[in-house]
Amino acid sequence: MSAHMQEDPLVASLRVDQLEAGQDDAIGLALRASLGGSYDRLLLRGEVEKPRHGRGHGNGELLWSHATGPWWDRVVGLRSDFGEDPSRQWLALGVVGLAPYKFEIEATGYLGASGRVAARVEAEYEVLLTNRWILQPQLEANLYGKDDAENGIGRGLSEAGFGLRLRHEFSPRFAPYLGYAWSRKFGATADLAEAAGEPASEHGWVAGLRFWF
Secondary structure (H helix, E strand, C coil), X not given: CHHHCCCCCCEEEEEEEEEEEECCCCEEEEEEEEEECCCEEEEEEEEEEECCCCCCEEEEEEEEEEECCCCEEEEEEEEEEEECCCCEEEEEEEEEXXXXXXXXXXXXXXXXXXXXXXEEEEEECCEECCCCEEEEEEEXXXXXXXXXXXXXXXXXXXXXXXXXXXXXXXXXXXXXXEEEEEEEECHHHHHHHHHCCCCCEEEEEEEEEEEEC
């Protein structure tokens, strides 16, 4: 029997956290895919956003994840930014895990060409109202070490966003949701956006799906 058993089987998964549309015709997609075992996995993280006002953009990250304990993983890999603006490539190093009080945290630092550095922090929490109704607040912040006028990015805290989404899990694999999303650009990033005729702040209702397989 033991010859047919694997202590750490290979598992593949794809989770679409957000596939949504906003009241102002904005669209967004956020997904996570993984392949590997309990301790080492290959991860793919991706986001795409097309606001009503402004340029569409997205990023994809290919990462190697290694578990450093029961709650935390260390990740290292590559990130590519794409969209209507010039693309940028980065080396990525960060951590992913579950902080005290069950906050899910992703904190990643990036190193790019020409001495560019950046950081991104994302935190979310799930409030179980019932077995099927789940309220999820989410907070995200992006920081950059240098101005990048071609991409409308200023040094320092570039952008922060907050979302609050209520989903109904018809099954653990499929859940539609409604929510409210807010984002704001800061500092030189806000100045560059306004100079291009784009708003520094956006907010509104969103509706979408969360699913995985």
